[in-house]
Amino acid sequence: MTTVPVTTTPPPAQEPALQPRQTSGLLKRLRPSRLAINLVLGAIALFWLVPSLSMMIISFRPAGLFEVSGWWKVFSTPSQLTLQNYKELFTGGSSTVLGGGVPSGLAPGSVLDALRTSLEISVPATVLVTAISSLAAYSIVFGRWRGRNAVFLTVVGLMVVPLQVALIPVASLYRDMGSLTGWNPFGTITGVVIFHVAFGLPFGVFLMRNFFIGLPTALIEAGRIDGAGEWTLFRRVVIPLGIAAAASLAIFQFIWVWNDLLVALVFLGGDPHVPLTLFLYDQERTLAANFWIISTGSMVSIVVPLIVFLAFQRHFVRGMLAGAVK
Numbered sequence: 001m002t003t004v005p006v007t008t009t010p011p012p013a014q015e016p017a018l019q020p021r022q023t024s025g026l027l028k029r030l031r032p033s034r035l036a037i038n039l040v041l042g043a044i045a046l047f048w049l050v051p052s053l054s055m056m057i058i059s060f061r062p063a064g065l066f067e068v069s070g071w072w073k074v075f076s077t078p079s080q081l082t083l084q085n086y087k088e089l090f091t092g093g094s095s096t097v098l099g100g101g102v103p104s105g106l107a108p109g110s111v112l113d114a115l116r117t118s119l120e121i122s123v124p125a126t127v128l129v130t131a132i133s134s135l136a137a138y139s140i141v142f143g144r145w146r147g148r149n150a151v152f153l154t155v156v157g158l159m160v161v162p163l164q165v166a167l168i169p170v171a172s173l174y175r176d177m178g179s180l181t182g183w184n185p186f187g188t189i190t191g192v193v194i195f196h197v198a199f200g201l202p203f204g205v206f207l208m209r210n211f212f213i214g215l216p217t218a219l220i221e222a223g224r225i226d227g228a229g230e231w232t233l234f235r236r237v238v239i240p241l242g243i244a245a246a247a248s249l250a251i252f253q254f255i256w257v258w259n260d261l262l263v264a265l266v267f268l269g270g271d272p273h274v275p276l277t278l279f280l281y282d283q284e285r286t287l288a289a290n291f292w293i294i295s296t297g298s299m300v301s302i303v304v305p306l307i308v309f310l311a312f313q314r315h316f317v318r319g320m321l322a323g324a325v326k
Contacts, residue, residue, distance in 0.1 A: 276300070
């Protein structure tokens with residue numbers, strides 16, 4: 001008797017079904033309430049960006065169109081966009097747009113001089129606050145001296161002191177310093193840097209201390225047993241672990257100092273070399289004539305903080321979370 005082999009045809013391949021977790025996640029995203037929340041948040045974000053968007057468009061439109069039509073007209077006639085405003089702002093001279101109102105190059109009162117002055121104030125203030133705060137926080141957390149908690153509580157208390165109440169006392173202190181030493185920091189870039197460092201240190205120490213307190217003390221003790229000094233421990237153990245918090249502090253401090261107007265207005269009001277915020281403030285006094293300078297200069301002032309944030313953004317979230325939770 002001959003046996004005939006039976007060939008079975010495999011069933012057609014079926015697409016893998018969605019896993020229960022994937023299905024539930026998809027349903028959650030498509031839930032009407034969640035969709036409504038996303039739409040509302042998107043609308044709020046767009047509404048929040050309208051002023052910045054309008055300022056950016058105005059900076060790219062010819063100055064003569066400001067009183068003729070609204071900035072939204074650029075969407076129907078995009079040929080209006082031009083770089084002439086930026087060219088006039090940086091080159092200055094006797095153009096018809098400027099009317100000779102803004103000097104060119106690095107002359108006092110020019111936008112390049114204002115950018116340089118802003119950097120001369122922001123960079124030292126940021127570096128000093130970050131370095132001093134890190135050293136102070138290391139001493140408070142890993143130091144072996146009494147009264148550390150009292151010092152930290154005092155630093156926290158200084159965070160609630162408004163900056164405005166210290167303007168006149170500090171100006172008087174600068175005047176007395178000039179009477180005693182012959183050098184008055186009032187009206188100088190150094191005086192502005194000292195003021196920003198003094199008011200940036202409480203928050204800096206608070207942030208760095210909250211980060212350092214979460215580091216394992218066993219590393220410090222092991223280093224001390226091996227004969228490492230405090231400076232070696234700080235430089236080779238603590239700082240590499242705390243670079244995220246230091247970067248977050250640097251971003252905050254730089255943006256605060258860069259956007260400051262009040263301190264510069266009080267301490268550098270009569271100086272020919274002013275930061276960018278004070279440069280724009282001087283143009284607002286004659287808004288009808290120099291409106292294009294305000295919009296164009298404001299867009300220029302955004303570039304530098306944006307570069308700083310993008311350079312340290314990968315450390316920013318990690319440092320802030322660590323400093324807030326630990």
